[in-house]
Amino acid sequence: MISGWTIVVDRGDLAGTEVLRDEPPSASDLSDCEVLLRVSRVGLTANNVTYGVIGDAIGYWGFFPAGGPGRGVIPLWGFADVVESTVDALPVGTRVYGYLPMASHLVVRARLTSSGFVDTADHRAELPAVYNSYLVTSSDPAYDASLEDLQVLYRPLFFTSFLLADQLADNDFHGARTVVISSASSKTAFGTAHRLRSRGVRLVGLTSPRNVEFTTGLGLYDAVLPYGAPVDVEPSVYLDFSGSPDVRSALHDRLGADLVEDISIGLTHQATSQDPRTSSFFAPDRLRKRTADWGAQGLAERFGEAWHAFTAQAGEWVAIAHHTGPEGLVEVWQAVLSGGADPGTADVITF
Numbered sequence: 001m002i003s004g005w006t007i008v009v010d011r012g013d014l015a016g017t018e019v020l021r022d023e024p025p026s027a028s029d030l031s032d033c034e035v036l037l038r039v040s041r042v043g044l045t046a047n048n049v050t051y052g053v054i055g056d057a058i059g060y061w062g063f064f065p066a067g068g069p070g071r072g073v074i075p076l077w078g079f080a081d082v083v084e085s086t087v088d089a090l091p092v093g094t095r096v097y098g099y100l101p102m103a104s105h106l107v108v109r110a111r112l113t114s115s116g117f118v119d120t121a122d123h124r125a126e127l128p129a130v131y132n133s134y135l136v137t138s139s140d141p142a143y144d145a146s147l148e149d150l151q152v153l154y155r156p157l158f159f160t161s162f163l164l165a166d167q168l169a170d171n172d173f174h175g176a177r178t179v180v181i182s183s184a185s186s187k188t189a190f191g192t193a194h195r196l197r198s199r200g201v202r203l204v205g206l207t208s209p210r211n212v213e214f215t216t217g218l219g220l221y222d223a224v225l226p227y228g229a230p231v232d233v234e235p236s237v238y239l240d241f242s243g244s245p246d247v248r249s250a251l252h253d254r255l256g257a258d259l260v261e262d263i264s265i266g267l268t269h270q271a272t273s274q275d276p277r278t279s280s281f282f283a284p285d286r287l288r289k290r291t292a293d294w295g296a297q298g299l300a301e302r303f304g305e306a307w308h309a310f311t312a313q314a315g316e317w318v319a320i321a322h323h324t325g326p327e328g329l330v331e332v333w334q335a336v337l338s339g340g341a342d343p344g345t346a347d348v349i350t351f
């Protein structure tokens with residue numbers, strides 16, 4: 001018998017994990033339009049921790065309900081294979097990319113699209129649509145089997161970088177010519193820097209003292225400063241990936257009216273305080289706008305071009321550490337959650 005497993009975390013203390021062993025669904029458990037996926041390869045970064053930190057506010061706990069009251073399943077991005085199917089167009093062996101649970105298996109109710117399918121399960125209906133879409137690799141022009149590791153790590157993050165950089169340029173950087181970026185060592189931040197490099201703005205990265213060398217070595221920022229070091233006083237936009245109230249306050253104190261826009265994107269420091277001086281960037285909102293402006297095809301073409309330019313270099317910046325099984329996944333989760341991870345290494349887990 002194939003064994004199944006699900007990793008549940010304590011919503012109040014994300015370091016509290018338990019591996020639940022269970023028997024996965026079989027063909028006879030599937031209703032019409034349902035497909036059983038076997039999770040195969042996933043990435044795990046600080047972004048997945050954010051799903052837990054703001055799980056209640058944004059609804060991230062709702063995607064893969066399991067574990068009972070007070071517990072939940074953290075979503076991951078990755079590849080899975082169809083192992084049982086009631087849908088002719090999604091036969092056994094189909095490989096898909098999308099939003100997956102920390103679990104060995106997932107049942108989806110598939111509505112076919114031109115690029116794959118949408119999971120129409122009732123409990124996902126109210127959640128942001130971008131997370132419910134799955135790409136079938138054989139019909140994804142951007143898919144390259146040799147780049148699966150880069151895809152599970154970077155694609156959701158770089159999509160945010162792409163949309164954020166686009167929004168800034170669309171707003172002419174709010175009149176500023178300097179962009180200050182916190183948690184500059186994070187993948188979403190340096191992906192944004194990669195997109196902004198040729199746009200005529202000066203890029204200043206802020207990072208932890210121990211990550212200055214790595215961040216400087218990326219060669220993407222014009223200057224890299226440790227947290228606490230003074231930035232030049234000039235009209236600036238702040239892109240906040242850290243969520244640190246201290247870093248934000250120090251910038252406001254130093255720049256005053258020269259801080260023309262303060263945009264919150266992430267919270268790697270795991271603080272959830274709201275600050276009225278900040279506007280929030282939520283990638284699914286920008287995605288809706290650009291899908292309306294450019295059409296799905298126009299967006300895919302623009303993103304594909306940016307993605308190819310990024311992946312051509314990304315493999316040189318960060319080494320990939322491979323892990324296996326639910327135990328490997330729990331180890332990586334604890335390391336990423338505690339912030340002890342080296343930004344020069346990224347984690348991929350296979351099952």
Ligand SMILES: NC(=O)c1ccc[n+]([C@@H]2O[C@H](COP(=O)([O-])OP(=O)(O)OC[C@H]3O[C@@H](n4cnc5c(N)ncnc54)[C@H](OP(=O)(O)O)[C@@H]3O)[C@@H](O)[C@H]2O)c1
Binds near residue numbers: 045183206241283
């Ligand atoms: N709004 C959106 O739509 C959207 C989309 C994608 C990502 N994001 C957010 O962007 C942020 C970056 O995500 P990522 O996956 O790119 O991160 P990542 O590559 O895993 O970032 C690692 C970096 O984050 C900082 N960090 C990580 N854990 C920490 C901890 N426990 N304490 C203090 N600092 C810690 C450190 O950077 P420093 O030393 O440089 O601070 C570390 O080098 C996340 O908060 C994510 O949720 C938002």
